[in-house]
Amino acid sequence: xxxxxxxxxxxxxxxxxxxxxxxxxxxxxxxxxxxxxxxxxxxxxxxxxxxxxxxxxxxxxxxxxxxxxxxxxxxxxxxxxxxxxxxxxxxxxxxxxxxxxxxxxxxxxxxxxxxxxxxxxxxxxxxxxxxxxxxxxxxxxxxxxxxxxxxxxxxxxxxxxxxxxxxxxxxxxxxxxxxxxxxxxxxxxxxxxxxxxxxxxxxxxxxxxxxxxxxxxxxxxxxxxxxxxxxxxxxxxxxxxxxxxxxxxxxxxxxxxxxxxxxxxxxxxxxxxxxxxxxxxxxxxxxxxxxxxxxxxxxxxxxxxxxxxxxxxxxxxxxxxxxxxxxxxxx
Amino acid sequence: xxxxxxxxxxxxxxxxxxxxxxxxxxxxxxxxxxxxxxxxxxxxxxxxxxxxxxxxxxxxxxxxxxxxxxxxxxxxxxxxxxxxxxxxxxxxxxxxxxxxxxxxxxxxxxxxxxxxxxxxxxxxxxxxxxxxxxxxxxxxxxxxxxxxxxxxxxxxxxxxxxxxxxxxxxxxxxxxxxxxxxxxxxxxxxxxxxxxxxxxxxxxxxxxxxxxxxxxxxxxxxxxxxxxxxxxxxxxxxxxxxxxxxxxxxxxxxxxxxxxxxxxxxxxxxxxxxxxxxxxxxxx
Numbered sequence: 001x002x003x004x005x006x007x008x009x010x011x012x013x014x015x016x017x018x019x020x021x022x023x024x025x026x027x028x029x030x031x032x033x034x035x036x037x038x039x040x041x042x043x044x045x046x047x048x049x050x051x052x053x054x055x056x057x058x059x060x061x062x063x064x065x066x067x068x069x070x071x072x073x074x075x076x077x078x079x080x081x082x083x084x085x086x087x088x089x090x091x092x093x094x095x096x097x098x099x100x101x102x103x104x105x106x107x108x109x110x111x112x113x114x115x116x117x118x119x120x121x122x123x124x125x126x127x128x129x130x131x132x133x134x135x136x137x138x139x140x141x142x143x144x145x146x147x148x149x150x151x152x153x154x155x156x157x158x159x160x161x162x163x164x165x166x167x168x169x170x171x172x173x174x175x176x177x178x179x180x181x182x183x184x185x186x187x188x189x190x191x192x193x194x195x196x197x198x199x200x201x202x203x204x205x206x207x208x209x210x211x212x213x214x215x216x217x218x219x220x221x222x223x224x225x226x227x228x229x230x231x232x233x234x235x236x237x238x239x240x241x242x243x244x245x246x247x248x249x250x251x252x253x254x255x256x257x258x259x260x261x262x263x264x265x266x267x268x269x270x271x272x273x274x275x276x277x278x279x280x281x282x283x284x285x286x287x288x289x290x291x292x293x294x295x296x297x298x299x300x301x302x303x304x305x306x307x308x309x310x311x312x313x314x315x316x317x318x319x320x321x322x323x324x325x326x327x328x329x330x331x
Numbered sequence: 332x333x334x335x336x337x338x339x340x341x342x343x344x345x346x347x348x349x350x351x352x353x354x355x356x357x358x359x360x361x362x363x364x365x366x367x368x369x370x371x372x373x374x375x376x377x378x379x380x381x382x383x384x385x386x387x388x389x390x391x392x393x394x395x396x397x398x399x400x401x402x403x404x405x406x407x408x409x410x411x412x413x414x415x416x417x418x419x420x421x422x423x424x425x426x427x428x429x430x431x432x433x434x435x436x437x438x439x440x441x442x443x444x445x446x447x448x449x450x451x452x453x454x455x456x457x458x459x460x461x462x463x464x465x466x467x468x469x470x471x472x473x474x475x476x477x478x479x480x481x482x483x484x485x486x487x488x489x490x491x492x493x494x495x496x497x498x499x500x501x502x503x504x505x506x507x508x509x510x511x512x513x514x515x516x517x518x519x520x521x522x523x524x525x526x527x528x529x530x531x532x533x534x535x536x537x538x539x540x541x542x543x544x545x546x547x548x549x550x551x552x553x554x555x556x557x558x559x560x561x562x563x564x565x566x567x568x569x570x571x572x573x574x575x576x577x578x579x580x581x582x583x584x585x586x587x588x589x590x591x592x593x594x595x596x597x598x599x600x601x602x603x604x605x606x607x608x609x610x611x612x613x614x615x
Contacts, residue, residue, distance in 0.1 A: 049518050050441035057432035057493060058447070064488035065454050068465035075465060082471060137354060142347065144354075150601050151358045154365070157597045157604065159547025161565030162586045166368050169579045175382050177367065205360070213609040266460060269549045273569065287460055287550070294464040295554040304464045311458040318456070 076304035083298055094305035105293075105302050111281060112289035113310070115271075119285065120264040123200045127260045128253070130204060131211035136245075138212070139219045149216070153209035160206070164273030167202045171274065190278045199270050199283060206270075207263070211256050218252030219245070254325045261317050265310070286310050372396070372584040379580035395584040405581075407588060409560055410567035413479060414546055415592070417563055420483040422541035426534055429492030434522055436493065437500035438508070448497075451490045463551075470555060477557045486545065492537055499533035500526065536607035539600055546593060564589045 076094055080087045100106045134152065138145055155163055170177045171188040179186060188198040222245065230240045268287050271277060277284030284292075286306065294303025366386070371379050372395055373388040379395075399405050435441070436448050466485050467476075475481040503526065511521045527534070552566040562570070568585045597604060 045439065045518055047441070050435045050439040050444070053431040053435035053439065053518075053522070054447065057428040060428055060484070060488040061451065061454075061490075063469065064466060064485040065457075065462070065490075066450075068462045068469060069457065071468065072461050072465035075468065082468060134357070137350060142350070144351070146602075148354045148358055149605065150597075151361050153601075153605055154361065154594075154597065157543060157547075157593050158590050159543075159565060159593065160549050161547065161568055162590050165568065165582050165586045166364055169371070169583065170364055170367070172579075175380055175579075177364075177384055180382075180384055205364075210608065213605050217606075217609040262458065266458075272549075272553075287463075290460060290463065291550060291554055295467055300464050300468065304461075307460045307464060311461045314458045314460075315456070 072304045073308065075300055076308055078301045080301040080304070081298045082300060087301075090301070094301045095309070098302070098305055098309060108281070108289060108293075109286070109306055109309075112284050112286040113313075115281075115283055116265055116267070116286040116310075118196060119199060119203075119267050119283075120261060122196065123203050123264045123267075124257070124260050126200065126204050127207060127211055127264070128257060131208050131256075132215050132249075134208065134212040135215035135219055138216055149209075149213060153213060155206045156210045160269030161273065163202065163206045164269050167198070167205075168274050171198050171202075189275050192279060192282050195275045195278070195283050198274060199267070202270055202274065203264070203267065207260075211260065214252060214256055215249065218249050221252075222248035250325060254321065257325075258318055258321050261321065262314060265314055265317070368583050368586055371579060372587045374580050376578065376580055379578075379583070395580040396588075399581050399584050399588075404559075405567065405571050405585070406560060407564070407567065407585060410562050410564045411588065413562060414564040414589075417479050417482045418542045418545040420479070421487060421545040422538045424483060424487045425492045425541045426538055428487060429496055429537070430527065430530070430534065431522065433493045433496035434500055434526060437497045438505075438526075439518070451493055455490045455494065467555060476555055477561050479561070481555045482545070482548065482552050482563060486548070486551075492541065495537055496530070496533055499530055503529055532603075535600075536603050539596065539604050540607055543593060543596070543604065 077089060077091060078087045079090050079094075097103045098106050098109050101110055138149060168189065171179075173179065173185070173187040173189065176188070178184075178188065186194045188194045226244045226248065227240060230244050235243065266287050267285050268291070271283050271285050271288055275283045277288065287310070290303045290306045290310070293306065294300045367384075370386055370388055373391055373393065374385065375388075375390060375392045375394060378385060378388060378390070378392070399407055436444060436451075462485075470476055470481045470485060473480075475484075507525050507529070508521050511525045516524065546563075547565065548563075549565045549569065552563045553569050556562050556566055559567070559570075568582070568589060571582075571585065
């Protein structure tokens with residue numbers, strides 16, 4: 001066995017330059033490689049064969065993907081407690097209540113949205129710049145490169161539960177190593193702003209390697225000839241970085257920025273395990289509140305409405321990212 | 332500065348040394364917390380609560396492991412088995428359902444193919460948070476709450492596996508399939524005898540990624556699994572921490588136990604995991 005499977009994919013799934021994903025356009029492949037097979041394939045096939053291939057997946061897709069999207073919206077229009085027989089229709093009341101900051105649910109919701117916003121705002125830039133720096137350092141041939149890569153990536157494999165326990169211990173205000181070695185006496189898990197520093201720091205530690213390997217893959221897809229041509233033209237290292245590396249990384253960057261915003265805006269485990277939302281729910285993120293509201297207090301109508309508002313914000317953020325990167329290419 | 336001319340040998344050597352210094356410092360920031368986790372798991376209760384850092388446990392003790400493995404509050408072996416069954420079952424379900432679907436979307440021509448593919452891919456852009464509450468209600472209707480199917484099945488509806496495998500199938504040369512067809516194979520035979528063996532690297536990668544994602548999943552299992560005996564490892568330890576917030580020796584022993592399978596998998600298949608993720612951009 002040589003390397004892993006999808007070596008040839010130039011662009012990540014999100015469709016690098018903002019176009020919808022078009023997998024059929026595969027630069028560098030002989031045209032029609034898929035064509036004749038697809039054509040020839042139909043000859044001896046019963047009409048229902050393709051549907052039989054698709055059926056098991058589509059059954060799952062229908063029940064756990066399509067149905068819940070509609071059902072979730074339906075739920076958000078009701079006062080819905082799974083344990084109560086009566087689930088009265090309330091129209092948009094769940095939404096109007098959330099948009100009223102003086103209501104109980106509205107107040108809690110916007111406090112949680114604020115937490116999600118703060119976390120996203122501070123974690124995303126670090127999770128772009130630091131992994132890019134690490135990827136640039138590792139983008140060369142030298143002894144030990146794969147070992148470094150494996151080490152930086154390891155926490156991501158461990159998962160949020162292990163990482164959360166570990167840092168809860170290291171960040172302990174009384175016996176934690178962090179305070180000891182920094183010579184501080186900070187309550188990282190119960191005090192803001194230190195709790196934000198802790199949550200952002202742990203998240204960077206946890207997922208730096210993930211973004212770094214994606215950037216590294218992107219760097220290695222930039223044709224060597226472009227760098228060589230720039231060198232022949234006498235371009236300095238910095239100029240080559242600006243003129244060759246950054247534009248070459250654009251599709252990967254759009255993808256990483258987008259995926260990181262979504263991941264940060266869905267931050268749950270770190271907050272649950274390290275701060276438990278403390279102090280006074282200030283670090284309780286939106287998804288944390290949605291889960292607690294819907295799946296602990298069983299106020300599923302309100303929780304569904306919250307999740308649709310959060311989803312709308314996330315989709316708006318994605319649109320902004322695609323828009324920002326498209327403008328830059330037009331200049 | 333112009334990097335074009337290599338410059339004297341010693342500057343290059345210096346730069347290389349500096350590179351290794353920086354990378355090694357970063358690596359130390361990654362390894363030392365993990366070392367301290369393992370170290371603490373071999374401390375006594377008192378040792379783990381010491382205010383002075385203690386990198387080598389003194390006294391050395393396996394008490395935390397013995398306590399966590401035998402305590403009635405933390406049936407950790409049951410959690411371990413649950414996680415193993417869930418992650419394996421989930422990864423297998425993803426392969427069994429996604430592979431034929433991806434093959435049909437990559438190679439077969441039929442009415443509705445474009446619409447089905449577009450719909451499936453579009454859900455990659457749906458923020459998963461909107462699925463949380465309704466999928467709980469659906470799982471509840473199926474009477475799966477508090478049982479393993481709840482953490483095995485719903486996530487297999489995600490579009491990632493189909494998308495990932497379809498891309499791979501498109502890169503396979505079509506000639507072998509045509510030859511098999513001339514030999515009289517039907518579609519299913521072509522798929523199982525020709526395509527799947529060729530796709531083994533992609534299938535292994537997808538299996539590993541699905542296994543890891545499921546093993547590490549945290550939010551969904553802590554809300555959908557309730558009784559102590561049905562929890563997965565991260566969910567069980569999550570509850571456990573709430574009850575024993577000061578027992579860091581137990582917590583670190585639990586974390587080590589939860590890490591062992593994924594670390595083992597990672598050591599064996601590190602390259603497949605990293606390249607699979609870096610090329611597909613899976614985001615947990």
